[in-house]
Amino acid sequence: MSAFGTVFTPEMIISRFENNNWSTPQVVKSDSITLHPGAHVLHYSSTCFEGLKAFRHADGGIYIFRMDKNVARMAQSSELLSLPKIDQTMLSEMITDIVSRFAADVPNPPGSMYIRPTHIGTEPSIGKAAAPSLQSLMYVLLSPVGDYFAGGAKPLRLLLEDNARCASHMGMVKSGGNYASALQPIMKARAAVQADQVLFCPNGDVQETGAANFLLIDGKEIITKALDASFLHGVTRDSILTLARDRGMTVSERQLTVDELLERAAKPDAEAALSGTAAVLTPVGTLIHDGKEHTVGTGQGGPTTNALRQALNEIQWGQAEDKHGWLTKVC
Template identity: 30%
Template sequence: MINEIEVIKTKNSKINEVDFSNLKFGSVFSDHMLECDFKDGKWQAPKVVPYAPISLDPAAKIFHYGQSVFEGMKAYKDADGNVLLFRPIDNVKRLNISSKRLAIPEIPENYFMDGLKTLLEVDEAWIPTQDGSSLYIRPFVFASGAGFHASPANEYKFIIATAPSGAYFSGEVRVLIEEKYSRSANGGVGYAKAGGNYAGQFYPTQLAIEKGYQQVIWTDDNTHEYIEEAGAMNIFVRINDTLITGPTSDRILDGITRKSIIELAESENINVEVRPLKVAEVVEAAKNGSLKEMFGAGTAAVISPISGFGYKGDDFELPKLEDTYASFLKKRITDIQTNKVEDPFGWRLQVK
């Protein structure tokens, strides 16, 4: 434990200006944030401060060489007002895996967890209680040290900011299977939550939006024959009664929601296959009627059903099923997250 985390409270809370019954995702921000600086070769003591703009030197290396990684988490309140997190240690570990790949100093686990718990205690009133809502948590690290030399920075800043949020996506989405652009490559940083990974997705996604789709299904960088991710999420495909998702690799993020879905589905005796999945297999399944579901999986949306997809100029619709794996698994996960059911996996952590 850190002996004590300094807390500097805001003098002007914004909470009374917020309509908690009508929250968009990630557009309203809580009163405080956690801030921690790396300098003189070590991480300094974290502190909770009022949410405010950051002042940086124009030569800060984040602007020039993109040393930036982040995580996505949520905090919930159950019916008794307990504050809950979902698999937070996995987020700490993945943030450090990402940091290591981008030559960013790793955050001590207790700095992250003690700092986050303190922040949630200070801003507990910002955690919404409406169904489908949560306090979205964004931990991130970036290079604050200045210099034009192409090398790692000597100073970094770690921040945790939070945003009371409603649903990330509403309804089903239509996707376009990508044939030209790639999200990541072998030996690259696709497995890390690096900011640049997402910047590189925006242009191909915009092209898909102009064609009437909401997201892109990413394929492998070499042949574009294998399905890898759905937009900024992992992807699952149900053929007959088997749930299929690609294996993690240099190119595919080791999603925490992805891991949870696999473990939960297996515990419910749903057949799960983690293997390379060819686009041709999905197209053939759509044509012969064995393709039952496709959905994205990630922290923000939990599970986002896909209603149809486009490929090589053709569009394919997925069947409208009454009982889907997507709805069943999403309910099971969110019920665990919000303490509505027992947690046999030990995923839920009570903060207060």
């Protein structure tokens, strides 16, 4: 079986921004991009992207989950990176057009079509370290994927690190540079303590991991950091919190310190999880801090984590009512 995200459809859809205008989107071969070696993105990391999914329902219909939210976040990322302003309506149409074109390739649940819109600065200039690219390329790439955890979600081990994932004003930007800056700490954590991920906690403030938002579940309460510029405003995070409120849970979006996290995690019924597009909601079983391992609750995926994950999946798969209007029908 191919690794998650390594199989692509043979075509994608692109549009270029030149002379202050976006070109009419075109379907091209997925390996057809060429870049000048002086392209702004290659030297100054003017790039952002999104990750969302399309699902096949039992009636054969294809539905995209929370496309509007992802498109709006990509527009925000583009603006914060000083990339050309994107046309949100055009990007939405690009997404639905290319998904419709490859509707037959959308797997049945628990598989899905992973959708990767990307925006990069293409102006050939190595003299613009302090100036934006006036040319850019936006494309939508598709990857049919199976279940992220084919053998079931194993509880993760997280190393708590007293550093930030990225520059504090850049956290809410979904940019490749933020993932690159987290890679070395994650690799070192895997080698040193066999951690799956690093939970970044600058000055004791629990924020996020290298690729997902963090949630602590204490009985009927979910605690997670309040939205600010320092970390990514996850669409799955927002969806899980909404479903938690629907179930009568208390959602506390506030500062969470490392000390409070470890104290609450020691409770027998405590749960913790990571939320993201690929893995949906993944249980956290162990927190590693100052050379000591702390078991979260029973160390296994708890009932609330499992219930919230199932509730979200059932909406995505068309097995439960879409009360919040999260699904966009493509065909």
